[in-house]
Amino acid sequence: MPRPVDSKGLPVQLEVSGVSVRFGRRIVLRDVSLPALRAGEIMAFVGPNGAGKSTLLKAIAGVVASEGEMRLGEDDLRALPPASRMCRVGYMPQSQDARTGLSVLEAVLAGLDLLMPGLSRGERRARAAAALVRLGLEPLAGTSLCDLSGGQRQLAVLAQSLSHDPVALLLDEPTAALDIRHQYEVMEALRGIAAGGRIVALVLHDLALAAQWADRIVFVKDGGVYASGRTRDCLTAENIRNVFEVEAEVLRDGGHGVHINVLGRPRPA
Ligand SMILES: Nc1ncnc2c1ncn2[C@@H]1O[C@H](COP(=O)(O)OP(=O)(O)OP(=O)(O)O)[C@@H](O)[C@H]1O
Numbered sequence: 001m002p003r004p005v006d007s008k009g010l011p012v013q014l015e016v017s018g019v020s021v022r023f024g025r026r027i028v029l030r031d032v033s034l035p036a037l038r039a040g041e042i043m044a045f046v047g048p049n050g051a052g053k054s055t056l057l058k059a060i061a062g063v064v065a066s067e068g069e070m071r072l073g074e075d076d077l078r079a080l081p082p083a084s085r086m087c088r089v090g091y092m093p094q095s096q097d098a099r100t101g102l103s104v105l106e107a108v109l110a111g112l113d114l115l116m117p118g119l120s121r122g123e124r125r126a127r128a129a130a131a132l133v134r135l136g137l138e139p140l141a142g143t144s145l146c147d148l149s150g151g152q153r154q155l156a157v158l159a160q161s162l163s164h165d166p167v168a169l170l171l172d173e174p175t176a177a178l179d180i181r182h183q184y185e186v187m188e189a190l191r192g193i194a195a196g197g198r199i200v201a202l203v204l205h206d207l208a209l210a211a212q213w214a215d216r217i218v219f220v221k222d223g224g225v226y227a228s229g230r231t232r233d234c235l236t237a238e239n240i241r242n243v244f245e246v247e248a249e250v251l252r253d254g255g256h257g258v259h260i261n262v263l264g265r266p267r268p269a
């Protein structure tokens with residue numbers, strides 16, 4: 001996979017600065033700036049329910065209106081026509097609509113038709129097949145989306161999101177419905193995609209998964225960024241307490257394993 005670089009030969013970065021989102025009169029994201037998301041890295045957004053994580057991904061993907069700056073490499077994302085933006089920034093929403101009668105393969109092909117209309121029939125099929133293989137979905141290629149389990153459907157939508165090989169892949173809780181083997185396989189696939197020079201940003205509720213797989217972590221709280229940094233430095237008991245309002249211990253086993261023990265609500269000072 002060619003590594004996307006800008007005109008100076010530097011790896012492409014996704015830059016988000018001063019982004020705000022309001023729904024009606026309510027401000028849901030306020031002036032959010034992120035550390036640059038670099039090609040090759042996985043960034044995890046964590047935070048309590050309702051903090052604004054999904055809204056942040058939607059703002060970057062262009063699914064909701066926002067203010068602020070968003071650049072991918074040399075492109076101003078706002079200035080891109082919607083189809084180009086969707087092609088460059090892949091987005092997988094938190095909930096998936098399965099009311100279509102399409103099979104898994106047809107759904108992936110339909111996504112490719114929309115985003116890469118210039119592909120030949122052979123290229124489309126090859127890309128779709130590669131996405132299904134990557135996620136172990138070949139046995140379900142002919143199964144209707146309506147007949148899949150929640151986890152299988154999540155994998156099918158993920159296949160759709162990555163089949164067109166976007167420069168940046170934004171995933172909202174991609175492992176939420178998956179068993180531990182599939183969680184591992186999805187995270188391993190995402191690691192491979194990042195290592196191939198793509199940007200991967202995802203919302204995760206499972207802090208241990210974030211600890212194991214994310215290079216960088218962003219704690220989102222009350223519509224803003226509370227803390228961000230290298231996962232090893234930033235995933236601390238103090239940040240967990242201040243963001244989630246629980247006492248926790250973060251136990252590292254010396255390898256990649258991290259255990260988060262939640263001990264209870266913080267004691268009043
Ligand atoms: N379309 C909308 N209209 C009005 N308010 C919205 C809309 N979408 C989200 N919100 C509000 O914005 C806030 C942030 O929602 P968001 O879905 O981004 O949170 P989240 O951090 O992803 O939460 P969760 O972990 O529960 O998925 C919530 O208070 C939610 O009610």
